Amino acid sequence: MKIGVHGKEFNRQSVPFIRSIFELLQKHKIDTYVSDKFSRLLSAAAFRSFEWKTFTHGDSLKKINAFLSIGGDGTLLESVTYIGQHEIPILGINTGRLGFLATISQAETEHALLKVFDGEFSLDKRAVLKLESNKKIFGRLNFALNDFTLMKKGSSSMITVHTFIDGAFLNSYWSDGIIVATPTGSTGYSLSCGGPLVFPRSGNFVITPVSPHNLTVRPIVVADTSAITFQVEGRIKKFLVTLDSRYAEIDDTVKLKVVKADFKANLIQLKGQHFFKTLRQKLNWGLDIRN
Numbered sequence: 001m002k003i004g005v006h007g008k009e010f011n012r013q014s015v016p017f018i019r020s021i022f023e024l025l026q027k028h029k030i031d032t033y034v035s036d037k038f039s040r041l042l043s044a045a046a047f048r049s050f051e052w053k054t055f056t057h058g059d060s061l062k063k064i065n066a067f068l069s070i071g072g073d074g075t076l077l078e079s080v081t082y083i084g085q086h087e088i089p090i091l092g093i094n095t096g097r098l099g100f101l102a103t104i105s106q107a108e109t110e111h112a113l114l115k116v117f118d119g120e121f122s123l124d125k126r127a128v129l130k131l132e133s134n135k136k137i138f139g140r141l142n143f144a145l146n147d148f149t150l151m152k153k154g155s156s157s158m159i160t161v162h163t164f165i166d167g168a169f170l171n172s173y174w175s176d177g178i179i180v181a182t183p184t185g186s187t188g189y190s191l192s193c194g195g196p197l198v199f200p201r202s203g204n205f206v207i208t209p210v211s212p213h214n215l216t217v218r219p220i221v222v223a224d225t226s227a228i229t230f231q232v233e234g235r236i237k238k239f240l241v242t243l244d245s246r247y248a249e250i251d252d253t254v255k256l257k258v259v260k261a262d263f264k265a266n267l268i269q270l271k272g273q274h275f276f277k278t279l280r281q282k283l284n285w286g287l288d289i290r291n
Helices: 012-027 036-041 073-086 109-117 275-282
Strands: 002-007 031-035 053-055 066-071 090-094 122-133 147-152 159-165 168-175 177-181 204-210 220-223 228-233 238-243 246-251 256-269
Touching (some): 002 012, 002 073, 012 031, 012 066, 012 109, 066 073, 073 090, 073 256, 090 109, 122 147, 147 159, 168 177
Parallel strands (some): 002 031, 031 053, 066 090
Antiparallel strands (some): 122 256, 147 177, 159 168, 177 204, 204 220, 228 256, 238 246
């Protein structure tokens, strides 16, 4: 079996846990492939007894059977940029905090890995959005699992985002910006701006304004088969666009269109896991501080 690994920067206290993952991979004779970024972080003496091959963005990962993301949700989003269209199943091991995507705790890691080695898991297929534009903004990494945002730059005054759905005018948003979130991203930035929670298999995008000037403007849910286009204007002619944690600066000559990508992100789901269970755990639903 061939497994890819990507992780975030870690402190000294995390070394024994991360080492235990590599020990388990070695014990089960797993061919291990580590991202170039994470490999540089594994230069300490504690990891010198392990062997792995490295990969970088653009390398073909067709031969890899599964992918481990060690960190938080941001690390898993980075992992998706390495995987891209290969749709390799991803297991998110949570060494961060909230973890809507990286749901496997450190205590559950060994059990989860053994299930992955034995192929005892299902796939939670998550829609990915793609950004199309008349200029190459993000190169080959023009997709996002969570969200796309179009924002004002710095402390400048609000911007106006004219938004169209399949060519039909939707609204002109006077705001700090706008978010287009997938169902996966509905638990992220969009949620903090008043957007709804969306079930992953519902086939929707959520358009959520950021600090709109008109308080009657609310988030709207549209079909993910829609093509969402924008015209943006403001006093300052520079704006920011993001795809998950990646950002770029553009001007008002750039044409932007958000559509659903032709591939999905496959999250490994073990028996007993479910999106609703994650919501209950992470959002403390059903808990009463009086009890």
